[in-house]
Amino acid sequence: MCGIVGYSGNSEACDILIEALKRLEYRGYDSAGIAIWDKGTIKIGRKKGKVDELKKAVCDGTFRGKLGLAHTRWATHGTPSEKNAHPHKAGHVVVVHNGIIENYIELKKDLKKEGHTFLSDTDTEVIPHLIVHYMDKGNTFLDAVRATLKELKGSYALGILNEKERILVAAKKESPLIVGVGNGEYFIASDAPAIINRTNRFIFLEDNDVAIFKNNTVRLINTDGEKIERKIHQVQWSDAMAEKGGYKHFMLKEIFEQPRAISETLLGRIKEEKGEIDFEEINLPDVKKINKIWMVACGTSYHACMIGKHIFEANLRIPVETDIASEFRYREPIVSKNDLLIVVSQSGETADTIAAMKEAKKKGAYTLSICNVLGSTIARDADSVIFTHAGPEIGVASTKAFTTQISVIFMLMLYLGKRLGVLDSQDVRNHILEIKKIPHKMQNILEMAPSIEEAARKYMQCKDFLYLGRGIHFPTVLEGALKLKEISYIHAEAYAAGEMKHGPIALIDEQMPVVFVSPVDQTYKKTCSNMEEVISRRGKIILFTDKEDQEIHQRVDSYFVLPDTIYELQPVLSVVPLQLLAYYIANLLGTDVDQPRNLAKSVTVE
């Protein structure tokens, strides 16, 4: 995820900014850059690779000045390279950016017609050009910045410098940006850890806020130019806490980051007006010739594949086969050249998934990967790749990668459906409307965290858990059980609810919590019968559903009513309380949540 830092004060900016960038390294990045203002000129340095490379190039005393910006880039548009690294400059305007500008193609086209030339493949570069465009029309620098912000669609956290005036501007919409208030000096940063060693007083900018740093003072306006006030918060965070954004563990932070991770994954891809999904990055052969879709992965990513099978088959009416990568590679799967093989991987480095992809390629299938890490083996070696924009996932237990994978699979279904002619623009538009509501609904679920923690306290001493769900909720409960066992070390098993009578029912007694995921859909009544069977054996039910049903609710041990959505998207919502339940149980038991025993974040061996 890109990182932004800025400085305006009385000390040399270069060392301060490089140090701040290093403190943001944990977010992951592929290139870095810096801009230092000094007496009407701005010096820019950019490097592909590590911050240390940039440091070697700029910390030799030549980048002198007390005002500046720096950036670490996690590529989304354009490969990791020096030319795509930030800052980007047009005329006298220099910009660093985190987020995605959705309408950059249209803006770039118009600016090119006016004679602007572009040097990078990024969406960001349109921003300084647009500011220059407005300044050329006679606007002041600040008015040009405001006019530009109003034209940008998508998300941004921005740091902007003007070579001719000693002004630093920070602005944000849907991407985080904070202002650090020091003694006669100010900082900007994407995240508190960058500057927590310099100040513990922060202004948390809100969407459409614009902060202007001039003569060592700051004033805040909105994009209409009206003055606004924001409180200065004093935090008591340690370094480690700041890195985790104040959360106790990365896993919890990542669970709470999911609304934003999904918004970023959708950005630039959903074209609501046209009723279209734009995956400009993929180059599939004739989709009408697809004979069969394979979905192959490991662990949590495999659960996303199982959900994908439901999403694709119900809407595309193409047969989908899911397989665990370590199984696929050692049997003789009947793969043909008209098959599409989708591999799903957060890390892009899982050995079995890489091997399965190679195997399918050898057999002539077209390979498409859904991946979170740019430059990873799976991202590089697949015929096409769609990135989940979840940002780096640091906790070993996968959370935000999973929900962004499902979001990509859902968009891919719409993309293929339109090309196959089974969905028209209106169908796609209706589906887009539903997925756009997910981040907000997810936020509502996250607000239930205290009551889920209470439930965790109630069941934390149980030795075994059973998880049950039908249809698309079966992979969701598999994921819920996996989360619980891997971080709390409690034995948890998941079954398709219809399978209960075929064996697991023997386990049920008053010691056994049974977690049901059962929104009110076509299989709800069937699952209610399974709940009756558990109740009559004095099992304890924890139910996650989406509608009130007193008949059942008064007889279960605990229940949670989640926001509703369409069938295909229910897993994205219902997995969140399962992640939280696992997290809180593990935390109460005192396990090493972020690095559970025996597990590694990326399984690069068989």
Ligand code: F6R
């Ligand atoms: C579980 C988990 C693992 C991974 C699996 C695949 O929380 O994280 O099960 O999902 O090792 O990893 P990727 O997605 O990196 O291929």
